Amino acid sequence: MKSRESLIRLKQFQVDERRRQVSQIESMVDEFKRMARELDDQIASEQKRVGITDETHFAYPTFAKAAAQRRDNLLNSAEELNEQLENAREELRAALEELKKFELLEERDQIRERGEREAREQDELDEIAGRRRAQSGR
Template sequence: MKSRDTLLKLKRFQVDDKRRQVAQIETMIAEFERMAVDLDREILAEQEKAGIHDVAHYAYPTYAKAAKVRRDNLARSADELRGQLADAQAALAEAFEELKKIEILEERDGARERLAEAARDQAEMDRIGLGRSELRAG
């Protein structure tokens, strides 16, 4: 039983660890998306200030070009993280299934132990009852 308790603790730790990984990746994606939106605003502001929206124009703002590159890099990174997120979510689901299997086994063993204990208690009560009835009869 001790080894199953240890296994149960390990599986719970693994599930918690996978949850943290998923949350961390989700946070990073959200942060990258927020930064990309901020860059979009800055690009638009630069274009408005310069009065030039055509990237191919010779006088297109240098900062806007650099911000577009950074925004595109952030979008690519967010896409890569989405792939990692899918993998992390699958790993979490698998770890959770393993935990549930161990918990079900633990619960089943506990139910067996409770039934065995109830049977022992009933046998003891029957023995006490028989002893009393023999005293009355004798």
């Protein structure tokens, strides 16, 4: 029984670790997207300042080109992280299923033990009642 309790604690730790991993990846994706939006705003501001929005124009601002490249890199990284996020979520689902399986086994064993204990107690009560009947019948 103790080994199953240890297994359940281990599975709970694994579930918690997977949850932390999912949360961390989600935060990174959100942060990359936020940074990309900020770069979009900076690019638009720079384009407005110089009055050129055509990226192929010879006088297009170097800052806007560099910011666009950083934005694209961030969005690509966010997309790659989304793939990792799906894998992490799948690992979390699997860990949750495994934890649930062990918890159900533990619950089943507890119900069985409770039934056995109640049966022993009932046997003891029946024995006591039988002795009392035997004593009162004398």
